[in-house]
Amino acid sequence: MTGYHHGNLREALVLAAVELGREKGPDGVVIREVARRTGVSHNAAYRHFADRDELLREVARVGHEELARTMVDRKRRVRVKDPVDRARRRLREVGKGYVDYALAEPGLFAVAFSSVDIADLTVAYQQLTDALDECLEVGFLPPGKRDGAELSCWAGVHGFAMLYSTGPMREASKKDRDADLNRLLDRIDDSLKA
Template identity: 50%
Template sequence: MSGSAYHHGDLRRALVDAAFVAARSEGPEGVSIRELARRVGVSHNAAYRHFAHRDELLVEVSGLAMQALVDAMEERLARVDETDGVLRARRRLAEIGRAYVSFALGEPGLFRVAFSSHPEMDQTSLSALAVRPYTLLGEALDGLVEVGFLSPSARVEAEMTCWSAVHGFALLNGNPLRDLPAEERELALDRVLAAIDRSYAATTGSVITPGDVFAVA
């Protein structure tokens, strides 16, 4: 493919698409403007007209990776068909956690790109990328308050508690615990999510039935 095959704007899209494929298999380390230019069949000078440096391209790819995470979360949330309000709210929060871990382990390259940070990268842009996943988590937590399962006082900054727990679990299972059998991993994740669930129930004195949301309780 030659550079003359591109019209204005097409090359930028082609570079982003190629970078996404590279990041998916190799993580942020796979994103190289010179190498991507070679893959799409143009000179690196042509590529640099669209991206002054690698970090600009990484921001674009990070956005796509973050959107893929959001899609995974929304797909899981759409499966929750529980009619009981409290159970529905609890299961929605659990499914967000499961989606996050599943994405991290199933798409390790994209997961690392989604949360990658580099010295020249615009931190405001990076923060904006995480807004939608954070919003979905916040909506799930608000749902727990609305049904009386989580107290308003315990709701304050609860996103950070939940995110830290599942992110830490994902990192542990992506490296030191990567050989853990899938069934054991699912049970371990259930224990983490059940611990969060129990702690929230305690804020309102809610009575929970073992096994109504998790395989372990």
């Protein structure tokens, strides 16, 4: 970032903080560094954010919005006419989008889950809820399995994302990782069907 000149300082500070989050994760989002990158004093930054936690929540919100967009983009790729197959594939693509984002943006993904406000989770979480509701509506997911299905699906892909983005599986080849993700999504699919 080249520095702040005129306009919306708060927005410029958030953009600088997002870049720090991308580069260094939650520990890298520091108001003094954000102010330095924006070209203003840290006192000027504190006029827009009461403390680091408030700034971190803003960066987390951006991360959740980007995560949700990635999930939506993946879901929109599904072009299948059969309603059951379409619902199943859309649920699968929501999971793949979640993992895609975690792998592409490990720093910002970490920030997104370091300072979580449940309201920020709603946008991404809604993609999962909608996909599961669609599976229920077309008869793939029986009503008795619908309650709590979000948690099982989310825990599966979140755990996978952590293992392969910053955890012990981060050195796995793309081919192995993709095969492992497909196996995980197969197991989730199997657990949901009637």
